[in-house]
Structure formats: structure tokens, C-alpha cells
Amino acid sequence: MPMLEKLRRIKERAEQLEKILTSCTLCPRKCKIDRTSEEKGVCGVGKDLVVSSYGPHFGEEPELVGIHGSGTIFLTHCNLLCIYCQNYEISHLGVGDIISEEKLSDVMLKLQKDGCHNINLVTPTHFTPQIVKSIKYAIEKGLDIPIVWNCSGYENVDIIKSLNGIVDIYMPDIKYSESEPAKKYSNAPDYFERCKESIEEMYRQVGDLKVNSSGIAEKGLLVRHLVLPDNLAGSEKVLRFIAGLSKNTYINIMDQYRPCGKAYLYPEINRRPTEEEFRQVLKIAVDLGLHRGFESI
Numbered sequence: 001m002p003m004l005e006k007l008r009r010i011k012e013r014a015e016q017l018e019k020i021l022t023s024c025t026l027c028p029r030k031c032k033i034d035r036t037s038e039e040k041g042v043c044g045v046g047k048d049l050v051v052s053s054y055g056p057h058f059g060e061e062p063e064l065v066g067i068h069g070s071g072t073i074f075l076t077h078c079n080l081l082c083i084y085c086q087n088y089e090i091s092h093l094g095v096g097d098i099i100s101e102e103k104l105s106d107v108m109l110k111l112q113k114d115g116c117h118n119i120n121l122v123t124p125t126h127f128t129p130q131i132v133k134s135i136k137y138a139i140e141k142g143l144d145i146p147i148v149w150n151c152s153g154y155e156n157v158d159i160i161k162s163l164n165g166i167v168d169i170y171m172p173d174i175k176y177s178e179s180e181p182a183k184k185y186s187n188a189p190d191y192f193e194r195c196k197e198s199i200e201e202m203y204r205q206v207g208d209l210k211v212n213s214s215g216i217a218e219k220g221l222l223v224r225h226l227v228l229p230d231n232l233a234g235s236e237k238v239l240r241f242i243a244g245l246s247k248n249t250y251i252n253i254m255d256q257y258r259p260c261g262k263a264y265l266y267p268e269i270n271r272r273p274t275e276e277e278f279r280q281v282l283k284i285a286v287d288l289g290l291h292r293g294f295e296s297i
Contacts, residue, residue, distance in 0.1 A: 071116030
């Protein structure tokens, strides 16, 4: 697509998305509050962008990190608000600074100048209109590295559709497959239904993860799944969904859960998963034919 045509489309999308802020339905919670008048819904934000930190990040997947790091921008607040969040101060307490869309575009360009392989937007859902506008500004100034949408998986599929042609790499979590733990720990009983339809749309747009000759991701879907104690994530059902999408789906099966935030209030999640619990999930993935993004047992 010619650059002028791409910029025109992004401008149109940004304008359409900005209108949603007056009756916000950016995520499945659909609070329908007027964020332009500083009303705040579940996510806790109004119309202003709030960023906690940014810089090259070397703790992400190897295909994102490469040599010079993933250009990570941590957005403040969250639309899911898991009680055990490892970034509790950012997501729940709102630690961060207000910046303009123009400033965010300059941050993107700085990360590109520093050699980062991509722009990695962490927890972007509730700031979608502002971010899309920032991406437009950044492209006009010379941004040409992939955009990574690093989200919780709790997405409004119509909003994901609006990102077609703007986002290069989708990196959603799939946190739960059952409604009871999703409600108990994230107040989102419809989590898996919304997650599945959104990830199916993400896959339709970008397909399996594609890497260049240096092994750096250029486009595609990268899924994360965090193993929880006592199989509270419902991992087998999650993995069956992913394998049904494509056995070439890149999935990072993560063992780094630890009790954070208010997890201490819930004895069943106030511990780390055992090695055996983690290995069982890996075995399920292998048996289903999944093979990218994790080390086989």
C-alpha cells in the first residue's frame, strides 16, 4: 500500500476511534462513559495518555529482542485488572505520567533510533485512539519498524478489526479458559469468549509469526499463556483452541507466575506453580502438535 494511502487510512481510523471515547466501548466491559469529560470506567483513565516507562527491553521473546532489544512502552492502567498482576503499581495504582500523542510518537522514534527492532505497546487497549494517532504522527516522521500490540487478550473484536493494517505483530495473553477463575481473579467471566474471537481476528489479519533472516519477528501472531497453580488457567482448553487455530502458532508457555498484588488473599494462588504442573502443560502442548515458542520437555 502506498504510504500516503496508508496514512490516510490510519488518520480515518484514529478519528473513528476517538469518537468512541465519548461513550467508551474500547474493551468488552463497554462502560459507555464519556472519557472526554474525565469520567472514568473500570480501566481508570480519561482522555489523556499515561505512560509508566519506555526503553529497550531484553526480557521479551527472542524474536522480539534480537540484539538491540524490543522498544517497549509501558502504558499505565488496564482494562482487565487481574488481582495478581505483576505490574500492580502500574495497572491498578496508575503510576505514570501524562504525555501527548505527539510526545508518544517522539518516544517511538527515539526507540527506533536506539536500534530497537519494534515498538512494543504494553497494555494498550484502553488507549487505542490515542495510540493510533501517535502511530500516524510517528510514521510521518519516519517510523518504519513493526508495531507490537502486547495485550491481555480481553479485547473488543470490533476494535481489533479497526487495527488491521496498523498493527504488525499481535501478542495477546490467553489467561483463562473457564469463566469462574476469570470472574474471581479478573472480574471478567466472559474472558475466554472475547479472547477467542479477538485472537481469531488477529490471526486472520497477520497469520503465523514470520521472522526475517536474522530471526527477528516482522509480522504475525505470538500468544502468551501463563501457567497458574492448580490448573486455574484451564491450560488444556487454551492449548486446544490455539492448536485449532494453527499448529504453527507461536506460543510462549510461561512459568513465571508468582503471588503479587492481592494474590495473598486467595490461598489457592498464593504460591508458584510446581515444576510438575508446568511440565504437564508443556506435554499437552507437544501432544497437540504445537512446537513454536517453548522448549519441549
